[in-house]
C-alpha cells in the first residue's frame with residue numbers, strides 16, 4: 224500500500240509548561256478529504272502549524288508522503304508539495320490580488336529566485352494565475368491591493384494563494400469562517416472541486432460543511448484525538464457527542 | 474457563477490491588454506534623449522557638476538530603494554557599499570595606470586559594482602538573517618565599524634586624506650580623455666540610465682516580486698516555497714552592486730576616495746532622498762535624489778544653516794506626505810485620467826500663496842535669530858532676501874511673526890478650498906485625504 228499523505232506519530236507540543244498537543248497519532252491517506260473538528264482551543268491550528276513547519280514538535284515525528292519532515296522549515300515542506308491556508312487571513316496586503324496569487328505559483332512553477340526572467344513573459348504562470356482568479360471570482364478585482372478587499376474576498380484570496388501552486392496536500396484552517404451561508408456554499412463547492420485527486424485536511428466549525436465534504440473526520444479535544452472515523456461513525460459516537468457535538472448541538 | 478466569471482474575463486480583457494512596445498520602452502527612450510540633450514541646455518561648469526552629482530545620487534538612491542521600498546529593509550549603513558565601490562574604483566584606476574593596462578575608464582564602475590556586490594554578500598550574509606529593527610541596528614553597527622577602520626587601515630584607505638587617482642590617464646577610446654566635466658557627465662548619464670533600466674527590470678522578475686512579498690508578509694512567503702532570508706540576502710546583494718557602481722562614479726567624478734564616502738552623512742542622505750522622493754514607487758528615489766542634490770547646493774548657497782531647513786522639510790514630508798513626492802504626484806493620477814487636473818489649479822494657487830508667506834516669515838525669524846546668536850560680533854545689520862534690516866529691531870520681528878502666523882491661518886483655511894475643489898472634480902480620493 225502507498226504511504227499515507229500525512230502521518231503523525233506521537234506528536235506532542237508544549238508552550239512553556241502547558242502541553243497543547245498531547246500525543247497525536249494520525250494518518251491521512253492520499254486522496255482523502257479529512258476534517259479535524261474540536262472545540263475552541265483544542266489545538267487544531269497548532270496541529271496545522273506543526274505539520275506545515277511553522278512550529279517544531281516537542282516530540283514525535285511527522286511524515287509527508289512517507290518522508291520524515293519533522294522540524295523542517297515551512298518553505299522546504301511546501302516544496303515537497305504541502306500547502307496551507309491560515310485561520311487569520313495572511314496575505315500580501317500592499318500587492319495586487321493578481322500578484323498575490325502569482326506569488327503562490329512562482330516557486331511551484333520552477334522560477335526559484337530568478338532575477339533574469341521577466342514575470343510578464345511567464346505565459347504559463349500568468350495563464351494559471353488568471354484561471355485561479357476566475358475560479359475564485361476575483362478576476363474583477365485583480366488590480367486592487369489585497370488589503371482593501373472585503374473580508375469574504377480576502378478569505379477567498381487566502382485559499383486561492385494556498386491552492387495556486389498545485390500542491391497535492393492541502394491544509395485549510397477554517398476556510399469559511401465569517402462567510403455568509405451563500406458564500407460558504409460557494410466556497411465548499413470550490414473546495415470540493417479543487418481537492419479532487421488531492422489530499423485535503425480541513426479544520427472547520429460548520430458541521431454541515433464538515434459532514435458534507437469529509438471522507439473521514441478526527442475529533443481533537445484538549446490536544447488529543449478522541450475519535451477518528453467516517454462521518455457516520457463520528458455522528459454515532461457517544462464519546463464525540465459528549466465531548467463535542469453535544470455542546471455544539473445545544 | 475459562470476456568468477460572472479465570463480463577465481469578469483471579458484471585463485478584464487479590455488484592461489489587460491499587453492503594454493505596447495512604445496509604452497514599455499518609451500519612457501527609457503525619452504530619458505535617454507533628455508540626458509543627452511541636458512548639457513546643451515545647461516552647459517555651465519556648475520550645471521554639469523550638479524547634474525553629474527544628481528546622476529550618481531539617482532543610482533545610489535534607486536539601489537537603496539531595493540532595500541527600503543521593495544524589500545522593506547531599513548538600512549542605516551548603505552554608504553558602506555558606496556564607499557567600497559569608490560575605493561576599489563580608485564585602486565583599480567591606480568593599478569591600471571601604474572601597469573599600463575589597456576582598460577578604458579568607462580568600465581571602472583563595473584569594478585565598483587563588483588566590490589559593492591562582494592561586500593554586500595559578505596556582510597549581508599549576517600545582517601539579512603534578521604529583518605526590522607535588528608537588521609537596522611546591524612547595518613548601523615557595520616557602518617560604524619567600516620567607517621572607523623577606514624581611518625586605521627591606512628594602507629588601503631589612505632587615512633584622513635584618502636587616495637587619489639588621475640582619471641585621464643587610462644586607455645582612451647574615441648579620444649575621450651574624461652578631463653572635461655561634460656565627458657564625465659556623459660559617462661555618469663550612461664551608467665545612470667543603464668542601472669535604472671536594470672533595477673527596474675529586476676522589480677519585474679520573480680525575485681523582484683518576492684521582495685515585495687517579503688516586505689508585506691515574510692511569514693506567508695515561507696508557505697509558498699520561498700525562504701524570506703534568501704530573498705532578503707539576494708536583494709541586499711543587488712542593492713550593494715548598484716551602490717558600488719554609484720560609489721565608483723563618485724570616485725571618478727572627484728578623482729578621490731576618502732573615508733567620507735563611508736560616512737553616516739552619506740548613509741543618512743540616501744535614506745532622506747529615497748524617503749522624500751517616495752519609496753513606494755520606482756521613480757520616487759529618482760525625484761528624491763534630484764531634489765536633495767539641488768537643495769543641498771542651492772540652500773547652502775543661500776544660508777549658513779541649510780541643514781536646519783533641510784531637516785524641517787524632511788519632518789514636514791514625513792508628517793504630511795509620508796508617501797513622498799511620488800505619492801503626491803500619483804495621488805493626482807485619477808484627476809489626470811479624468812482630465813480634471815486643471816480644475817485644481819486655482820485652489821492650489823489659493824493654498825500656495827499663504828504657504829509661501831508663512832515660510833518666508835518663518836525663515837526671516839530663523840535667520841534673524843541665527844544672526845543674533847552666531848554672528849553677534851558683526852553687529853545687528855544683516856540682509857534677508859537682499860533686503861537690509863537689523864536683527865535686533867522690533868519691526869522685522871513683527872513682520873516675521875505676522876507673516877508666519879497669518880500665513881499659517883490662511884494656509885490652514887485654504888485646505889477647505891482645496892478639498893472642495895477636489896470634490897467638485899467628482900474623482901474619488903484614492904489616497905484618503907489631502908496632505
Ligand SMILES: Nc1ncnc2c1ncn2[C@@H]1O[C@H](COP(=O)(O)OP(=O)(O)OP(=O)(O)O)[C@@H](O)[C@H]1O
Pocket residue numbers: 238243261262263264265266267268269270310
Ligand atoms: N504560540 C503559542 N504560544 C502559546 N500558546 C499557544 C500558542 N499557540 C496556541 N497556543 C495555545 O494553544 C491552545 C490551542 O490553540 P489553537 O489555536 O491550536 O486552538 P484551535 O483548536 O485552533 O482553536 P480555535 O478553534 O479557536 O481556532 C490555546 O490554548 C492557545 O492559547
Ligand SMILES: [Mg+2]
Pocket residue numbers: 267268269310396
Ligand atoms: Mg484555530
